[in-house]
Amino acid sequence: MTQPTTNDHLRTALSLAAAGMPVLPLRRGKVPFGNCPACAGSACGDRPHMKAAGPCRCPRVCHGWAAATTDTAVITSPAWAPMWRTAAAVAYHPAGAGLTVVDLDDASAVAWARTTLPATRTVPTTRGEHWIYQGTVRSANSVRPGADVKSRMAYARWLGPGTGTMTDLPSAIRALVDREETTPARRGVVSSPPERAAWDRAVATGCRHTETYVRTGLERGMAMVRSRTDSGAGSQAFGVARYLAKQHEQCPGPCGLEYLGEQVVTAAVSVGVPEPYARRAVANGLTLPGRAA
Numbered sequence: 001m002t003q004p005t006t007n008d009h010l011r012t013a014l015s016l017a018a019a020g021m022p023v024l025p026l027r028r029g030k031v032p033f034g035n036c037p038a039c040a041g042s043a044c045g046d047r048p049h050m051k052a053a054g055p056c057r058c059p060r061v062c063h064g065w066a067a068a069t070t071d072t073a074v075i076t077s078p079a080w081a082p083m084w085r086t087a088a089a090v091a092y093h094p095a096g097a098g099l100t101v102v103d104l105d106d107a108s109a110v111a112w113a114r115t116t117l118p119a120t121r122t123v124p125t126t127r128g129e130h131w132i133y134q135g136t137v138r139s140a141n142s143v144r145p146g147a148d149v150k151s152r153m154a155y156a157r158w159l160g161p162g163t164g165t166m167t168d169l170p171s172a173i174r175a176l177v178d179r180e181e182t183t184p185a186r187r188g189v190v191s192s193p194p195e196r197a198a199w200d201r202a203v204a205t206g207c208r209h210t211e212t213y214v215r216t217g218l219e220r221g222m223a224m225v226r227s228r229t230d231s232g233a234g235s236q237a238f239g240v241a242r243y244l245a246k247q248h249e250q251c252p253g254p255c256g257l258e259y260l261g262e263q264v265v266t267a268a269v270s271v272g273v274p275e276p277y278a279r280r281a282v283a284n285g286l287t288l289p290g291r292a293a
Helices: 006-018 081-086 105-117 171-179 211-226 233-247 256-272 275-286
Strands: 023-027 088-092 099-104 119-126 127-134 142-144 145-152
Touching: 006 023, 006 081, 006 088, 023 081, 088 211, 099 105, 105 127, 105 145, 142 171, 142 233, 142 275, 145 171, 211 233, 211 256, 233 275, 256 275
Parallel strands: none
Antiparallel strands: 023 088, 099 127, 099 145, 119 127, 142 145
């Protein structure tokens, strides 16, 4: 299949902008371009419509989704031209077009959607499908295994118009997003779980990994959870638990995953995630088909 060229990406972006969809180029790896020196580290104060509203009026493709625009003068401007020359894809800001994208990352997630959600416009992806609904909602990752919700303050890769009739955002998706808690570390911890036994070889007699390997993966995962001081720590805890479970999929067991999970829960609670939500997210992450902890 012929790969899209720079001109193809720019033409797609202009077509989408004309239809009212705010767009931006994505670089190699299909992620946004990095901030310019003036915007690096939010030195500019960020853009007015970001969560931490600021005065930034940078003409470049800075701040990821917040740079998305329907203004063709900006899209074709000299400031954006270098990015189009190396762009690998086009993205759009769903909420800016009044939309929500349910990003289904694998066959299991697609099967869940087909039995749970109302039919709507669908777009095939590399590993699953995008289900696109009318209406906006707060974005959240890992609202359930293999499913992310992309709407406000997020971007989605443009993969074509898809097929089917777009319908209204269902209450089931709003409910899933509502369950994802913010993590207001600045206002203090919501709860603090009591001390529990840590992971060691005594509880992992059937693990094929070295203790250093396991502890390194756990520490990195907990650091990722603790870094989510504004929002998303619950989703990150799910992702870390799922990663840990997959690491041990081929072990004869037991691997003591429940002990690793307790430490991930503690990390999530430390940045403000209510313990019941953190525990539920980690339990869901540790559950893999056909694999016990």
